[in-house]
Amino acid sequence: EMEGAILDLDGVITDTAEFHFLSWKRMAEEEGIEFEREDNEKLRGLSRRHSLELILGERIDEFSEDEMERLMSKKNSYYQERIAEMDEDDMLPGARELMEECRERGMQLAIASASKNARIVLENLGITSEFEAISDGYSVKNPKPAPDLFLHTADKLGLSAEKCLVVEDAESGIDGALKAGMMAVGVGPEDRLDHAHIRFDSVEDVDLDEIIERDENL
Ligand code: BG6
Ligand code: MG
Numbered sequence: 001e002m003e004g005a006i007l008d009l010d011g012v013i014t015d016t017a018e019f020h021f022l023s024w025k026r027m028a029e030e031e032g033i034e035f036e037r038e039d040n041e042k043l044r045g046l047s048r049r050h051s052l053e054l055i056l057g058e059r060i061d062e063f064s065e066d067e068m069e070r071l072m073s074k075k076n077s078y079y080q081e082r083i084a085e086m087d088e089d090d091m092l093p094g095a096r097e098l099m100e101e102c103r104e105r106g107m108q109l110a111i112a113s114a115s116k117n118a119r120i121v122l123e124n125l126g127i128t129s130e131f132e133a134i135s136d137g138y139s140v141k142n143p144k145p146a147p148d149l150f151l152h153t154a155d156k157l158g159l160s161a162e163k164c165l166v167v168e169d170a171e172s173g174i175d176g177a178l179k180a181g182m183m184a185v186g187v188g189p190e191d192r193l194d195h196a197h198i199r200f201d202s203v204e205d206v207d208l209d210e211i212i213e214r215d216e217n218l
Contacts, residue, residue: 002183002212004157004164005102006150008045009113011169012187012203013095014125016083016115017044023078024055027071033059044192045170047114047143048072076117083117086124094204098167099130101208108132112153112166114143133157145175150182165211167203168196183215 010016021040028035035055043051052072053060063071102109109131111118116137122128133156140148154164166177167185174196177184186196187206193199198214200206 002105002107002163002165002215004108004110004154004159005099006110006112006153006157006164006166006177006182007099008166008168008170008173009111009118009121010115011044012167013092013111013127014086014090014121015092016121019079019082020051023075023082024051026078027075028055030074031071045114045144045168045172047137048076048116050143080117080120083121083124086121088126091125091127092203094202094206098203098206098208099127105208108157108159110153110157111135112149113137114149144170145172145179147176147180150176150180154180154182165215167206169193171195183211183218185211 007013017040020043021037025035033055039055043054046054049072052068056063099109110133111122111131112135114137115121118136119128119134122134128134133153135149135153135156140152142148150166151161154161161181165183165185166173167187168174168177169188171192174184174186174193178195184196185206186193186199187203190199197218198211
């Protein structure tokens with residue numbers, strides 16, 4: 001029996017990937033760092049620091065800790081300019097319905113996001129009060145793909161791992177959910193999420209009956 005739905009924010013509830021990309025790109029251009037759209041896909045779900053490390057690549061040794069902090073805070077200020085414009089209309093299609101369906105089945109709802117901006121985004125979408133628990137980029141030390149954020153969230157809900165499903169759009173998120181011992185539901189393409197317990201092309205396609213049936217047969 002599923003009693004908790006732990007949802008990722010960026011890429012599941014709302015599509016902020018483009019904002020993250022444009023903000024990294026703007027910073028990178030100003031700093032003379034190469035960063036192309038093709039490289040953006042692999043940043044999905046990763047923490048701010050891990051993203052910067054991937055963007056810098058082999059050039060990482062040229063940057064001191066203070067320099068890296070400066071680049072991250074610059075990127076974040078550009079990102080915050082973008083999310084300040086968000087409102088209720090920026091929910092991904094199907095996200096609100098998914099939350100309602102989970103509710104109708106008596107499940108608790110939670111957010112487990114790698115982002116330190118998660119609370120701002122939830123506020124702007126007007127859905128903060130819909131969740132019993134909100135975990136974000138401040139909640140645990142080890143980011144996804146570690147299971148820590150998911151375990152921390154289940155703990156806040158007062159649920160054991162096997163009573164929770166996780167909805168994730170990122171490879172690293174599915175990794176974390178599997179390691180946490182939870183039902184891992186992927187939304188997105190097969191090549192990214194073939195390790196999920198069950199996968200749908202988009203949030204709109206997520207079928208709770210199918211998830212519960214699959215879970216009973218695991
Ligand atoms: C994740 C996003 O949710 O949060 C990543 O998918 C992002 O792209 C990460 O890097 C950290 O976000 P923030 O807001 O703390 O920089
Ligand atoms: Mg995500």
